[in-house]
Amino acid sequence: xxxxxxxxxxxxxxxxxxxxxxxxxxxxxxxxxxxxxxxxxxxxxxxxxxxxxxxxxxxxxxxxxxxxxxxxxxxxxxxxxxxxxxxxxxxxxxxxxxxxxxxxxxxxxxxxxxxxxxxxxxxxxxxxxxxxxxxxxxxxxxxxxxxxxxxxxxxxxxxxxxxxxxxxxxxxxxxxxxxxxxxxxxxxxxxxxxxxxxxxxxxxxxxxxxxxxxxxxxxxxxxxxxxxxxxxxxxxxxxxxxxxxxxxxxxxxxxxxxxxxxxxxxxxxxxxxxxxxxxxxxxxxxxxxxxxxxxxxxxx
Amino acid sequence: xxxxxxxxxxxxxxxxxxxxxxxxxxxxxxxxxxxxxxxxxxxxxxxxxxxxxxxxxxxxxxxxxxxxxxxxxxxxxxxxxxxxxxxxxxxxxxxxxxxxxxxxxxxxxxxxxxxxxxxxxxxxxxxxxxxxxxxxxxxxxxxxxxxxxxxxxxxxxxxxxxxxxxxxxxxxxxxxxxxxxxxxxxxxxxxxxxxxxxxxxxxxxxxxxxxxxxxxxxxxxxxxxxxxxxxxxxxxxxxxxxxxxxxxxxxxxxxxxxxxxxxxxxxxxxxxxxxxxxxxxxxxxxxxxxxxxxxxxxxx
Numbered sequence: 001x002x003x004x005x006x007x008x009x010x011x012x013x014x015x016x017x018x019x020x021x022x023x024x025x026x027x028x029x030x031x032x033x034x035x036x037x038x039x040x041x042x043x044x045x046x047x048x049x050x051x052x053x054x055x056x057x058x059x060x061x062x063x064x065x066x067x068x069x070x071x072x073x074x075x076x077x078x079x080x081x082x083x084x085x086x087x088x089x090x091x092x093x094x095x096x097x098x099x100x101x102x103x104x105x106x107x108x109x110x111x112x113x114x115x116x117x118x119x120x121x122x123x124x125x126x127x128x129x130x131x132x133x134x135x136x137x138x139x140x141x142x143x144x145x146x147x148x149x150x151x152x153x154x155x156x157x158x159x160x161x162x163x164x165x166x167x168x169x170x171x172x173x174x175x176x177x178x179x180x181x182x183x184x185x186x187x188x189x190x191x192x193x194x195x196x197x198x199x200x201x202x203x204x205x206x207x208x209x210x211x212x213x214x215x216x217x218x219x220x221x222x223x224x225x226x227x228x229x230x231x232x233x234x235x236x237x238x239x240x241x242x243x244x245x246x247x248x249x250x251x252x253x254x255x256x257x258x259x260x261x262x263x264x265x266x267x268x269x270x271x272x273x274x275x276x277x278x279x280x281x282x283x284x285x286x287x288x289x290x291x292x293x294x295x296x297x298x299x300x
Numbered sequence: 301x302x303x304x305x306x307x308x309x310x311x312x313x314x315x316x317x318x319x320x321x322x323x324x325x326x327x328x329x330x331x332x333x334x335x336x337x338x339x340x341x342x343x344x345x346x347x348x349x350x351x352x353x354x355x356x357x358x359x360x361x362x363x364x365x366x367x368x369x370x371x372x373x374x375x376x377x378x379x380x381x382x383x384x385x386x387x388x389x390x391x392x393x394x395x396x397x398x399x400x401x402x403x404x405x406x407x408x409x410x411x412x413x414x415x416x417x418x419x420x421x422x423x424x425x426x427x428x429x430x431x432x433x434x435x436x437x438x439x440x441x442x443x444x445x446x447x448x449x450x451x452x453x454x455x456x457x458x459x460x461x462x463x464x465x466x467x468x469x470x471x472x473x474x475x476x477x478x479x480x481x482x483x484x485x486x487x488x489x490x491x492x493x494x495x496x497x498x499x500x501x502x503x504x505x506x507x508x509x510x511x512x513x514x515x516x517x518x519x520x521x522x523x524x525x526x527x528x529x530x531x532x533x534x535x536x537x538x539x540x541x542x543x544x545x546x547x548x549x550x551x552x553x554x555x556x557x558x559x560x561x562x563x564x565x566x567x568x569x570x571x572x573x574x575x576x577x578x579x580x581x582x583x584x585x586x587x588x589x590x591x592x593x594x595x596x597x598x599x600x
Contacts, residue, residue: 001544011555017466057475070469103500126514126515126516127514127515128515130352138510138513138514140510161513163509163510165503165506171500171501171502174500174502175380175497175506175507175510176499177501178493178496178497178500178502178507178511179510179511179514179515180516181492181496181516182489182490182493182511182516182517182518182521183410183487183515183516185485185489185492186486186489186516186518187302187486188484188562189486189562189563190482190487190574191479192481192485192560192561192562192563193478193481193482194557195553195558196478196481196552196553196560197474197475197478198368199473199556199558200403200471200474200478200480200552200556202465202471202474202475203465206463206465206479207475209463209477210438210440210463210475211478211479213438213461214427214479214519215426215427215428215479215483215519215523216426216479216480216481216482216483216486216519216520217482217518217519218482218517218518218519218520218521219485219515219516219517220515220518221482221518233463248315252500253404253496256496256499256500257592258495258496258499258590258592259491259590260496261487261492261565261568262485262488262489262492262562262565262566262569263492264567265561265562266562268561269561269562271459290558290559292557292558293565
């Protein structure tokens with residue numbers, strides 16, 4: 001008899017969590033939804049969840065696995081431990097932690113889960129809301145063979161690509177953080193390049209067209225600098241998310257005693273943008289740290 | 301009667317110039333090749349050039365246009381002015397300057413060309429040797445309508461995409477420099493990310509695979525960090541080229557009084573790599589500025 005999980009509680013029904021939850025329902029799993037937002041619970045209930053609640057203790061005994069898709073380590077600790085959930089789960093329940101957190105936080109969460117005889121998969125995700133909705137996330141995970149094997153139906157349902165980084169908890173977190181280092185610097189340098197183009201009176205739409213058709217392109221340049229060309233800073237992903245993620249990069253650098261000059265410069269750019277009042281805008285608003293230029297849709 | 305050029309002298313038969321020259325021959329233009337390298341001249345002669353020489357004065361009166369594909373502004377000045385070529389060309393000959401140079405240098409070259417009644421197109425190229433060979437370069441050009449119109453057969457023959465940035469000489473140079481800003485920072489941050497992965501004991505081939513399948517990817521990461529994974533630093537494009545190009549970015553920043561923190565940080569990384577003896581290696585060797593890590597194929 002397979003030891004694969006048949007039921008899963010999904011904590012955090014934001015755009016990523018909601019997509020993952022619906023993908024699990026589509027794959028035939030028994031899905032239980034947990035969020036503080038009643039509207040999100042109603043949406044998931046309509047989509048076919050077994051049950052939904054603001055309190056995971058309502059059905060903790062029904063769960064073979066838990067997927068945590070909240071924003072940061074503090075929230076992971078709250079939903080797993082402060083609520084009493086970890087203490088009320090069946091022994092050997094697998095907990096897939098998919099928030100972007102530090103390797104140290106991942107290891108501390110593992111220790112606590114182990115003390116309740118629970119199994120952790122350190123499993124950050126990437127791909128954004130669109131890929132979550134279609135079950136095509138990228139998952140970069142580390143943990144025991146048992147964790148991977150039990151969670152196979154969940155990984156199959158939610159991800160187009162699953163990377164097994166190794167056994168040690170923290171490796172998954174570290175790979176995600178290194179990925180965010182690149183993503184964050186690519187947005188910041190995209191902003192630096194487009195700001196220089198504005199300063200030099202190069203039409204920004206033309207600059208965007210040249211770069212996206214040449215070797216200077218990046219996934220983030222193509223995606224985010226379009227917002228600058230359009231002058232649309234409504235948040236898809238916010239400046240403050242990269243303040244958080246590049247701070248995780250800085251923490252990692254400190255833990256490993258390693259110099260990361262480009263990342264720390266980009267972090268300072270996002271912090272400056274946040275302090276100037278742009279923290280809740282789209283992360284492309286990091287370009288607003290530059291004075292002495294005129295940008296589409298931006299009044300100075 | 302069309303005013304389009306029928307003959308062109310191509311100065312600088314490196315990988316880009318040779319590709320452009322052959323593309324012009326294939327398009328039916330009369331091509332004259334100029335280089336100091338006799339082997340390159342023989343190759344182009346075999347490919348169907350009208351004539352080749354180390355001295356452009358040998359056939360300057362036959363040329364309707366000149367394409368300059370040398371390495372830097374100093375070389376452009378040498379081949380056009382110190383040799384006496386500009387003085388010996390027919391009036392209204394179009395000179396397409398495709399080296400990566402500063403906007404200031406482009407303007408100074410234009411002034412000198414104008415004094416000989418010659419017409420300039422400020423036309424940097426991108427795409428590498430492979431795209432030059434197939435006539436698929438990207439050209440980012442500025443200049444008069446007359447320059448574009450006369451050079452149309454050359455632009456059609458050598459480029460898949462021609463951007464008309466505007467009339468003012470210097471705009472083409474600036475767009476290329478902004479493109480190089482992105483390219484250079486993307487290589488440097490790719491190195492920073494892969495170095496951190498090495499420090500954290502993440503297998504580099506796995507890290508490369510994750511990034512190239514996710515939103516942290518860039519054209520340069522995918523192309524250059526493969527060399528790091530393979531431990532192969534044989535030069536495709538050298539560290540010292542980005543010392544030169546990011547110094548052009550710094551000059552542009554100074555001219556426009558504009559702060560470019562990421563670019564200047566990346567420039568310092570390439571300078572450090574060059575000073576450590578890696579200037580003639582592949583530009584991915586910028587990763588060798590990091591101590592305290594083990595990289596494939598690199599002995600410390």
